[in-house]
Amino acid sequence: MSASFTLSLDAMGGDNAPEIVVKGMELARVRYPHVRFLLFGDEKRIHPLLSGNAATAACCEVRHTDEVVTADAKPSQVLRSGRQTSMWKAIDAVKSGDAAGVVSAGNTGALMAMAKLIMRTLPGIARPAICAMVPTRVGETALLDLGANAQCDARNLVEFAIMGECFARAMLGLDRPSVGLLNIGSEDLKGTDVLRDAAAQLRSAALDMEFHGFVEGDDITKGTVDVVVTDGFTGNIALKTAEGTAKLYTEFLRNAIKSSLLAQFGMLFAKPVISQVMARTDPRRYNGALFVGLNGVVVKSHGGTDPVGFANAIGVAVDMVARDLNRRIGAELDRVAPQSASEPVTPARTAAASE
Amino acid sequence: MSASFTLSLDAMGGDNAPEIVVKGMELARVRYPHVRFLLFGDEKRIHPLLSGNAATAACCEVRHTDEVVTADAKPSQVLRSGRQTSMWKAIDAVKSGDAAGVVSAGNTGALMAMAKLIMRTLPGIARPAICAMVPTRVGETALLDLGANAQCDARNLVEFAIMGECFARAMLGLDRPSVGLLNIGSEDLKGTDVLRDAAAQLRSAALDMEFHGFVEGDDITKGTVDVVVTDGFTGNIALKTAEGTAKLYTEFLRNAIKSSLLAQFGMLFAKPVISQVMARTDPRRYNGALFVGLNGVVVKSHGGTDPVGFANAIGVAVDMVARDLNRRIGAELDRVAPQSASEPVTPARTAAASE
Numbered sequence: 043m044s045a046s047f048t049l050s051l052d053a054m055g056g057d058n059a060p061e062i063v064v065k066g067m068e069l070a071r072v073r074y075p076h077v078r079f080l081l082f083g084d085e086k087r088i089h090p091l092l093s094g095n096a097a098t099a100a101c102c103e104v105r106h107t108d109e110v111v112t113a114d115a116k117p118s119q120v121l122r123s124g125r126q127t128s129m130w131k132a133i134d135a136v137k138s139g140d141a142a143g144v145v146s147a148g149n150t151g152a153l154m155a156m157a158k159l160i161m162r163t164l165p166g167i168a169r170p171a172i173c174a175m176v177p178t179r180v181g182e183t184a185l186l187d188l189g190a191n192a193q194c195d196a197r198n199l200v201e202f203a204i205m206g207e208c209f210a211r212a213m214l215g216l217d218r219p220s221v222g223l224l225n226i227g228s229e230d231l232k233g234t235d236v237l238r239d240a241a242a243q244l245r246s247a248a249l250d251m252e253f254h255g256f257v258e259g260d261d262i263t264k265g266t267v268d269v270v271v272t273d274g275f276t277g278n279i280a281l282k283t284a285e286g287t288a289k290l291y292t293e294f295l296r297n298a299i300k301s302s303l304l305a306q307f308g309m310l311f312a313k314p315v316i317s318q319v320m321a322r323t324d325p326r327r328y329n330g331a332l333f334v335g336l337n338g339v340v341v342k343s344h345g346g347t348d349p350v351g352f353a354n355a356i357g358v359a360v361d362m363v364a365r366d367l368n369r370r371i372g373a374e375l376d377r378v379a380p381q382s383a384s385e386p387v388t389p390a391r392t393a394a395a396s397e
Numbered sequence: 398m399s400a401s402f403t404l405s406l407d408a409m410g411g412d413n414a415p416e417i418v419v420k421g422m423e424l425a426r427v428r429y430p431h432v433r434f435l436l437f438g439d440e441k442r443i444h445p446l447l448s449g450n451a452a453t454a455a456c457c458e459v460r461h462t463d464e465v466v467t468a469d470a471k472p473s474q475v476l477r478s479g480r481q482t483s484m485w486k487a488i489d490a491v492k493s494g495d496a497a498g499v500v501s502a503g504n505t506g507a508l509m510a511m512a513k514l515i516m517r518t519l520p521g522i523a524r525p526a527i528c529a530m531v532p533t534r535v536g537e538t539a540l541l542d543l544g545a546n547a548q549c550d551a552r553n554l555v556e557f558a559i560m561g562e563c564f565a566r567a568m569l570g571l572d573r574p575s576v577g578l579l580n581i582g583s584e585d586l587k588g589t590d591v592l593r594d595a596a597a598q599l600r601s602a603a604l605d606m607e608f609h610g611f612v613e614g615d616d617i618t619k620g621t622v623d624v625v626v627t628d629g630f631t632g633n634i635a636l637k638t639a640e641g642t643a644k645l646y647t648e649f650l651r652n653a654i655k656s657s658l659l660a661q662f663g664m665l666f667a668k669p670v671i672s673q674v675m676a677r678t679d680p681r682r683y684n685g686a687l688f689v690g691l692n693g694v695v696v697k698s699h700g701g702t703d704p705v706g707f708a709n710a711i712g713v714a715v716d717m718v719a720r721d722l723n724r725r726i727g728a729e730l731d732r733v734a735p736q737s738a739s740e741p742v743t744p745a746r747t748a749a750a751s752e
Contacts (some may be wrong), residue, residue, distance in 0.1 A: 179645055189581050192589055192675075226544050226633040234547055234630070259637025263645040272634075275589070278581040279631055281445025282614025282637045287642040290534055290618040294677060298670035315653035315660040322649060348550075 046076040049359050050141035053083030054110040055148025056345045058353075062082070063147065064091040066352025068098045073353065075361050079217065080141050082107050082128040091217035107131050111148050113345065117155035129153060133160045136338040143339030143359040145330075147352060150342055154190055161338040164368060166375040169194075170335035171202045171274065172342065173209050174387060176284065177323050180266030184210045184219075185262065185270045188331055196239035199223065199271055202245055204374050205334040206262040206269035212365040213358075219268035222257030224276060232256060233249075240271075288323060330355030332362060334371065339363050401431040404714050405496035408438030409465040409483040410503025410706075411700045415439070419446040421698075428708065429715050435496050437462050437483040462486050466503050468700065472510035484508060488515045488646065491693040498694030498714040500685075502707060505697055509545055510690060517694040519723060521730040524549075525690035526629065527697065528564050531639065532678050533620030539565045539574075540617065540625045543686055551594035554578065554626055558599055559729050560689040561624035562606065564715025567720040568713075574623035577596065577612030579631060587611060588646045595626075616640035643678060648694045685710030687717060694718050 051067060053060040060083050068081050079102035081088055092099040107128040108190070113122050124130050129148050135141040137160050146153050154170065164168055171187035186206050203221050210219035223241055225233040230241070233256065244253040253265045259280060262270055272280070296310060299305045309316070325344070329351035333340040339362045343355035362368075406422060408415040415438050422434050424435060434457035436443055441724050447454040462483040479485050484503050490496040492515050501508050509525065518525055526542035539637050558576050565574035578596055580588040585596070588611065598609040609622045614635060617625050627635070654660045664671070676682070680699070684706035688695040694717045698710035717723075 057672055177645070192581060192587075224634060226547060226630055229469075232547075259634040259639075260641030260644070262638055263641035275581055276631055276634055279579060279614040279636055280628075283617055283638050284614075284642045285617030286618035287639045288646065289615070290532070291643065291646045291674075291678070293534055294674045295671070298674045299667065302667075302670045305667040306669040307669075308663040310664025312654065312657075312660040312667060313663075315657045316650070319649045319653045320645075324645070358721075368407045 046078065047363055048078040048080055048140065048234065049144040049356065049363070050080040050082060050132040050135040050144045051356075052129045052132040052144065052148055053081045053088055054107070054357060055102075055125045055146040055153075056343065056347070057147075059147065060345065062246035062349050062352050064088060064098070065349035066356060067102065068095065069353035070356040070360075071098055071101045073166055077356075077360055078102065080105060080132070080135055082132040082135070084108070084128075084296045085112075088302060092362060095362060105131065109144060112136050113149055115149055115152050117151045120149075120152040121155055121159055124152070124156065130156055130160070130189055133157050133338075133340065136340075137161055142363040144211055144345060145341045145352075145355050147343035147345050147347060147355070149175065149345075150189065156309045157333055157338070157340045159324070161340070163335050164337055164375065166372075167201055167205070167335040169198055169201070170333050171205060172277075172331050173206060173334045174281075174283070174331040175213060175328055176262060177328065178263050180265035181263055183268060183270055185272075185277060185281065186334065187272065187274035187277045189274045190333070191274040191386050193275065194236065194273035196236050199236070199240035199273070200243045200249075201335065201375075203240075203251065203253075203269065203271045204249075205321065205371050206271055206330065208374055209332060209334060210268045210365050212370065214268060214363060218252045220252040220254045221269040221271060222254045222267035224262075224270055224272035224280070225256035225258065228256045228258060229238035230256075259305065280360050285325065288325075299353060326354060327355075330358030332358055332367075334367075337368065339367065340351055400697060400719075401433065402435040402497040402718055403435055404711065404718070404752050405435040405487040405490040406438060406711075407460075407487040407499065407501035407503055408443055409462070410508075411698065411702070412493045412502075412503040414502065415443050416446060417702065417704050417707050419453070420704035421441060421711060422457065423450065424683035424704055425711040425715075426453055426456045428712065430709075432715055433457065435460060435487070435490055437487040437490070439463070439465075439483075440640065455470055460486065466507045467504040468504055470507050471691065472506045475504075475507040475537055476510055476514055479511065483509055484622065485515070488512050488693075489504045491695075492516055494643075497718040500696045500698060500707075500714050501711070501712050502698035502700050502702060504700075505544065508695065508697055512691055512693070512695045516691045516695070519692055519727055519730065522560070522690040522726075524553055524556070525688050526560060526684050527632075528561060528689045529636075529686040530568060530629045530634070530683055531617060532683065533618050535620035537569065538617060538620055538623060538625055539630060540570065540631045540636065541689065541696055542627065542629035543636050544629045545688070546656070548630065548631040549591065549628035551591050551598060554591070554628070554652075555604075558595075558606065558608075558624065558626045559604075560726055561626055563726045563729055564687060564689060565623045567722050567725065568716060569623060571623055573607045575607040576624040576626060577607045577609045577616060577622035578637070579617075579625055579627035580611035580613065583611045583613060585611070640680065642714045643680075647675070654699065681706035681709060683709075685713030687713055687722075689722075692723065694723065
């Protein structure tokens, strides 16, 4: 039923590349038989991983690259001298039309910088953002920006809201996802000028958005809205704080149970439902952050994930290609950009938008 | 052994005032027999709560007030017309010397605005901050600012670091608490100019601080440092996101166990250790945020807490008075302020400091 397409994979990105990339591809191949893969990386290391598995070898093509973007490489440095890296070649395959999207578990800053340079941003988008789904008490919520832009102006936040709305439509199948702007209070007067300005724009009738208003940190996991919009500094810290808190609970629970024989006995019975909770909040399940706002699908996998997590990141790319996310974002922006552009522009906004 | 002193309580602040305030005081009275209380509020509502308990009635004095600061009152409004409220009178009792510190579960913005006006900030401190302890995998960490200052300059962050260090010394009994600056990466180049500027100041030899450098969101619960410093916007969102994530886990776990009879049977054995985990992360245990940087001890209790939580907030005030936190902060600032003040001051920094 689904049209077939190709995804390019940066085989050398991440803590345990290329092993987890190839194993993740192997899991994804079964789930998405209509997808083919282009693997960019060191063929001497990739071919042995494929040799034992004819079906996996048959679903992909390996293109050799000699160089790798290291985890500590600076974006400016890879832009100058990274053209022979597996990451660059994998992104470039989307630009050239050989692939419909790219997945990498490598250096986030380098991936974003290269993707911006090679693919360019969508017309009308000043800055791409990083977007991902997070678990909530009632389902899932899209959260962006997760770290691409440490400082944002109101126009950036409005663009993030539109892109997040399109992402939630595609991922959650909602007609009118609700959108909230992250703030330190839900009252209209709270927060910074940038937030109040963004809220005013998001409320405008022309945008026709299901804008809920300001939401607070605990609204993320409450699932108060389908899309939570914030700048990349706050979003990154919120995401990592949530991850840290989840680990704190898991570890406290594990240590407490280990410390008691009686509890260990009890857990024999409780284990199935505990595993169910763990599965529902498993970070691997939410692996795969989308770079929204680019002329192409770019998905970033967590660098330390395992094959299951990497396969899920591939799944995000598959969904975004299949649902034609970028064309949808483009269509939404056509509707709103002229209206927003005619509004008075503050100096700060101009400066940021011209980057 | 401990010298006796008096704390003033805003009996009308919080969701279930004055009941939880009086009941919290009753719990605190047993724990801190050397402390007396001044209760400000509606005597017609407070006296009946005391009538059944001679020992509690004997540890406090009630001073009648007619007015109450509502949860949605604007700070500017209460500064103009709030002088007859229980909150104002409770703070004023510290200024007049009738009490050594004040505890309120009322409106945070109003409490901070009134406390700043009545008590003034400590010499050398541009802006007070809100500071509290949070649970970590290895113990507890002080986190500030939790919401007093949505935007901060480098000098504000340096002052927060010094105050947080003093708070951690007093609360955790550490000689040289380690301090981290919250950022979206631990590399020196990450984040905003303000953060890089603050980091440079915190590294200066003259400050003689155990400065760890930048930390990320997940370092808060890892307990990487004893004090995590950030602006009030980020700190508020980090704290509420952590609270939300904790609730998500608790709720998922509770629902999963409810759904299975086998799990319920198992939990009979595991319950003692699960309760232990819950106790270790109980929000009531961490109730009581200190307003640091004022000429007096002001502790804010969560508005929706119960008597156990309110008693813990009283406990924070007791500790701060007993350990003479403000004199300690004053002494630390005497040491560092001249050095910092002689540094070049950017226009943005001057503007913020002049508020």
